[in-house]
Amino acid sequence: MRNDPDNARKLKDDYREDFTPEIAKTRAEWVKSCQEPLCLVDIGGKISEENKIICAEATHIILLAGDLKDLPEWREFSKSLKLQIIAEIHSDRDGKADKELERCEDDIYRGSIHSLKRGDESVQERPTVKKLAELIIHLVNKEGKI
Secondary structure (H helix, E strand, O other), X not given: OOOOHHHHHHHHHHHOOOOOHHHHHHHHHHHHHOOXXXXXXXXXXXXXXXXXXXXXXXXXXXXXXXXXXXXHHHHHHHHHOOOEEEEEEEEXXXXXXXXXXXXXXXXXXXXXXXXXXXXXXXXXXXXXXHHHHHHHHHHHHHHOOO
């Protein structure tokens, strides 16, 4: 995005096209065969059969929701695939500050991040992003692979 914003937008638009079953199977294979200690995949904001195929090969999930009313459906999605929810983050478009992630009784971290905008590099300095990065590093170090 920083080096070529026009191309970045085009690539993102191309990526946002609906996944076909073939694309989903390819992405699922990427997840399954990943040899790195961590594999992050952005599946977008829709529950679909294609996203189920991809996530069936995963072990953990981070939920990011603009509307908190969407979370129960995503929790059920995660449960049906036996995915451990690491965090639930509210993307608060109109918010003025982040609510830093806090560990809840169910061992899920919850918080919010405000005003996410593509290309905004200041996001890496936000409390929620820093806490999520620390949490992921801790989990990778603890489990060897997340």
